[in-house]
Amino acid sequence: MRVGWIGTGRMGYAMAARLAGPGTDLAVWNRTRAKAEPLAELGAEVVSSIAELSANEVVFTMVSSSGDLAQVLGELLGGEVAPQVVVDCSTVSPEASAVARSACAERGTAFLAAPVSGNAKVVASGGLTLVVSGPRESYEHVAPLLARIGRSVTYAGEGDVARLVKIAHNLMLGVVTQCMAEITVLAEKGGVPRHAFLDFLNDSVMGSAFTRYKSPAFVNLDYTPTFTPLLLRKDFDLGLAAARELDVPMPLAALTAQIVQASVGTGRVDEDFAILLDLQAAASGVALKPEGVTVDDGLGHG
Template sequence: MRVAFLGLGIMGHSMATNVAKAGHEVTVWNRTPGKVVEGANIAPTPAAAAQGAEVVWMCVSDTDAVEKVVFGHDGVEQSLTEGMIIADSSTISPAATLKFAERVAPQGVAWVDAPMTGSKIGARDGTLVFIVGGEESQIERLKPLFAAMGKKIFRMGETSKGQATKLAMNLQIAVIFEGFAEALTLATKLGVDAEKLLQLIEATMVRSGVVEYKAPFILNRDFTPNFPLRLMHKDIRLTLEAAKEVRVKLPALETVEEIYEMATEDGNQDLDYAATLTLLEKWAGVQVKGKVAA
């Protein structure tokens, strides 16, 4: 397939690389020039990248970035043709997704929202899980590309339902991790060995995928961004905005958002979101770590 891939960040670069490796004809564009994807052409603008493409795949930072890439100066809108699919793997507002889809529909262009989970390791290894909203026929056309980048597709409903589901998923990740971080901090302050606590967690119903994935990084004091705190904070704000639109209260997430705000003020925005732990540690006067990092 002829694919324009827009956005070569932590996730996008690996995703585009895997699409090119799978033998598709790929043209890439990135807001900051200089990034290269082996086997892909480079375009100077989103419009140029989308010229002649069957699929435009995006993975950019936020709702404003999607709007600019598609509808802004030198945006994809200039190159839209009937039968094209825009697939968006950014995590953005569900309401905005619907509006964007409505804007391109008169030109015969389909919009599929396809946010994903799996972090940068999943992007690298081609094992992402895609959370998809859109018409089944359009998703079927995209399956060769999904297969190049991921291991599973979950269609959650019509356009925007992928984004809505992704927000619900990230809500759980943020709240689960906050509970884990608070438990680690308290246990450490009370003199409990962190590694022994983790062994107990893994042996009981308290265990979770979030804990299992993040625990080794925490014990090694490695806050290299797999999912940057600034992006999780963005997703938390999106979730709270979406909840407000439908008059749903999220008191736990509102409290977690305050933690992210303070962690950002501490300068941790470009670290992994697990670095919110360091704020709790600072307040408690302790540091959680394993024997290797000690």
């Protein structure tokens, strides 16, 4: 199968890398070519323009915003030929997704919304999960490719419902992280080392793959970005807009959105959103220090 890939940022690169190699004729494009070039060592072709991907059977897109998606689709669909299927893995609003679906339909191209849960480390470990919506026949056609990218793929239905699933997921991501920050600071201020509290939490019924994954950052204050406060704020904006449209009260999400905004207001927008721990500590009169303890992130490599 001839496959194109647009967008090789942190997530896009890791996902494209899982498709590269035997069994897939993969061509990739990125605005900054240098970020895509290492994929050539894995067997992918790095192209100079989006238009060069138009004849591919399937094209994946993984971009940062609704505007970026509209722009790349304009170039992808603007030539004499167009792909059979476009699979968009970006996190965009349902409205932007519907516009993209319409643009594809005008060229006879099926459009699948396929947002993901995870980050580049999760992708590399094989733990990514995807939720997909769109034509069932097109989903089944690309399912073998999706299975190579992640360990779990859920088909949610027709249209753009996968977007709402991802937005709801990221609302929970923010709420759970803020809750995790609050209880961790409470335990520390009471004299419990963070690594000890989180070790107990992760092995209890309240632990999860996410709390375990985030524990090394909380213990050692490593805020190397996997997902920034700016991106989380965007998803809260999308989620609360959907809640207003559907008349669903979301008091916890609304409060967390303000705390996320406060994290953005600190100016630390290039760090991981786990800096919510620092904000909670500052509000509690606690001075955090890295504990220097090796903590298993649950991804299979310690």
